[in-house]
Amino acid sequence: MSVARNLIRTKPVLSAFAATAVLLASGTTAIAAGGGGGGGSVSPSQSAPRYDPAEEYRQGVEALNQEQFETAAKHFRRVTKVSKRDPNSHYLLGVSYMRGGDAKKARKPLEKAVKYAPDLLAAQRDLAIVYMSLERSDDANAVLAGLKQKQAACAGNCQEKASLDAIVAEVESALGGKQLSRFGPSETLLTKVAEGDARYGQAIGLINEGKYELALISLKDAGIAFGPHPDVLTYQGFANRKLGRFDKAEAYYQRALGVAPDHLGALEYYGELKVERGDIDGARSHLARLDELCAFGCHEAEELRSWIANRTS
Template sequence: MNEALRRALLLGAVISLSATGAAWSSGGGGGGGGEMPSASAPAYDPAAEYVKAIQALNDKKYKDAERALTHVVNALPKNAEAWRLLGTANAGQNDMKGARRAYEKAVKLEPDNIEAHRGLGMALGGLKDAKAQSELEWLKARAQACGTCADAPSIAAAVKAVETAIAGSATAASGSLLFAGPAAGDRAYVAAVSLINEHRYDEALTSLAAAREALGPHPDILTYQGYIWRKKGQFDRAETYYRQALAIAPEHRGATEYYGELKVERGDLAGARVMLARLDRICAYGCAEAEELRRWVDAGHEPST
């Protein structure tokens, strides 16, 4: 087991992601990044705003949810989960045009997200837009490819929901509006870390998605989503998650290390050295993340273990 994955397992065992106000794990205590906080941090805490939105959705206070989720997407415009839930909040207010725009963003950011396609299909159906049929066909193709896979029930429910919307009798909001709480998010996160250590990346992504839905855009979750997509060879997608994590927590050591490793894999050694210099500044007395990235930079590729 390499050092990065060993640390991932330890991290999952000890951190409570739902602890409001705690320093980001693997990210130091905040501050000292070389910029004023107003220049380096979002105007709103995206994770805190996300928690507000989840509570508002559960209470069917869709306008409050829309307001909080707008803060999230303004801070993190590439966070697909927030865009999807913004679509839910808009649909709950019968604002199908707003729902369509939000779901389109979610689908663009995560083209394989079943719930995003479900929401978009329902919004298009509510608007009597012929493009709803394309979403229905996508879901049916996914159902055929899935067969009896773990996603089969959710795909079947999505197909039925979009068919109902096209027929003109859909309810306003798509999907379940009873969202899991922080304890469930923590459990899903710890399960994901175990799956990562077993190289069961697709299952780990499912667990991380569940953690993200419960806890919002927490930098630890985003970092491991980036890690998995990197391991799956989708570097551009991996980078979006690392950048989101660092937008929330600019001194997050794990995200900085992994982003530097990604740059090495892309042959961008100059960019990797920038990440290493940032770690050396964050870790004034040294840290495992800086030493691991230094090994990558010195080797010019993934070092042997």
């Protein structure tokens, strides 16, 4: 079941926003309820389609795969203006510039990608390569040193040991003057939608098994494939929350709601986080919004209602 078409309906359930993205991804024009040629009861201010950064990201990936680097950069720039802290959008913006032969322009978006996602190893590798292209060997060596610190901390048994070892070896080769055969993330993540879907589905299975660290690795790959997709962001928040990283979880929930303000899963899970933090008023605000969105009731609203009741009883 494709993320681009219809994400697995466990939690979070797809919002109306995601349904719109489905139509956009399939090339079908979405018609707003009540609209479509006059006589509609919904005003234009209410029926105007919401900007979809996930669809913009998809178009950027498509242009990148077709080696239309200027067009790809244009799409990714638009995404970064809306989802300012999305590391994958900054990363692929840098990749677009670099593949288009402009290492100078590639530097800043790659630096932002690394800043917003220090665990995005491929972005660190590519940033080191850009630094070398710009004859900034000290900066390139600093990136390598940071990667080696991660390698030492891994102590041979972390979840991403193989990826980390490969990245370090590639950076060392590049600094030694060897030209690498690729620049950017795994080609399969960008060229095969099914690959991104598989990583997403794998992450859900791992979450259900309580393997949250492993789930985050799969979700990171899904994020590269699909960009700032609210379902991916919501599950990144959920996994971090279960690991006790409340600040990180909150940041992911906020990003999900920034992309899709009516996303049911993000509203529920963020509300649950507020309950865990003792912010009952904040949780009730999320519940009120869920009640507005779920005219006939929904699981998300009832689940959050139960959390609040259990905490306040």
